[in-house]
Amino acid sequence: MTAVSPIVPAAGGLSLGTPPAVDLDRLLAGMDTMAGQRPVAAQVVAVASTDDASAARLAEVLAGDVALAGRVMKLANSAYFGMTGRATTLQFAVTVVGFTAVRTMATVALTCLDDEEHLPEGFWERSTGVALAASVLAPRSGTRPQDALCLGLLAQVGAALLHGEDPAGYRALAAAHRSPAARRTAEVCRYGISATRLSAVALEQWGFPPVMVGPLAAADDPAAPDGALLRVASEIGARHADPAHEPVPVERLGGGLLREDGVAAVLEQVAAAAEDLRRALVC
Template sequence: MRRRVERLRELPTLPAIVQRVVDALDRPDGGHAEAAALIETDQVLTAQLLRVANSAFYGLSGKIASVGQALTVLGTTVARSLVYSTSVLDLRIELRGFWEHSVGTAVAAGTLARRLGLPHPEEVAGAGLLHDLGKVVLYRQAPAAFATVLEHAASEGVRFGEAERALFGVDHAEIAGWLLGRWRVPSRLLEPVVFHHTPERAPTAPVETAVVHVANTLVRAYGYGFGGDRRIPAIEPSAWDRLRLGARDLDHLVTAFETALWRACEAVAGA
């Protein structure tokens, strides 16, 4: 089973249509029309974008009827992250909690980034959406290993990542890094995913990584979704210091994104 996990290093490259969509979205002159035309050829991508754009979180329920409109509402970075995640995501019931947790972390990260005045909060939200991508990849590519990790985490009372490392020597953050690296994802999106448990290790995007780290922890503490175990990790002191946050800020942060988190419930319910 360990060899099976190690073979995840050889994960396939991004599906051709997804790569073309991402390339169009990343064009500096704006490629939304081209991206929309490509997305409309894929039923799953189209459904996911329209469902999220029409969710209560964006306040436009039932008003977004086209992929082009959805791209405008979501923004380039969130749309790109949805395209990435949809290409590997399995929404069957046993992964529902993981998807809820990812959406909650995206909402919390975006809210915190805006509160801190970061220049591109939508990018931080996109990283939050993808932060546990490695867990989904493990489930899809090595389901027996995934089940073993869940059992080990529950029986030993450890975190999902600790169980992964004990059993296989790697964790979901590293697995996501393998995949996103093969997909040539920019470092500003990759680092918050790879280092969301170890924010002090992020070399070029330390603030964004610290935001995703804090958001992940707060959403776990809030009980939204399921991250693979029921333990609530401590927030790394380096993340608090990097964001210049103190314990007193916690109540203000929770209040700021509490409503948004529960709006995200409706986004997930429609996904």
């Protein structure tokens, strides 16, 4: 993989300073350093990827990281899964949330996405909104709701990576370009790659399956059907998290996946579970 350098300054005449060269090799290789800092999370990611993974084995590995195990327990007992205290053992919690969700939570820990202090403003408010919206809409696109939830949770990994490289610049960019589409365009102008596309590259390198990588890779193309779910979910996530967001008609983003008159019902479901989901992931 070659390094990606920025092409032109950010759109709109905003002065953000000299754009840094984004070296994807170096960014993604940082996962090895992170793995050394969170060895149990790294082992969970590896074990969950194997063909012979079992709930008992994953629970055994998880038990070595009290914080991560606690988050899996909280997720299993969250409003999203509807268990409300009935998931009382780690093995049962793994069964409830599924291997993909456990792997997603371990990736969150590995990439330090559970440390909100070093993330873009509103990162988890937007991420949980996108994740829950994607989960609600998943059956309409032939996707499993749990896979869609994980897709939404990891969709902004690229934003976190870019923010880590260029904190002040990325904060200014995000403040000036609030809509998902405008922000993607500004990211490409400044860094040579959008955050969504960087998320796809990262998940592919880290061994996530095509069902997770494909929609991320297609999200930037408004004509790509595979990206429709994430585009619509991103719009709903933006409406949920940002009162100043200027709505984009969802029909334009999803090719019939959702009509504008159906958005309010999805937003209601997102609002009901978003804070509970955020607490399970980062608190």
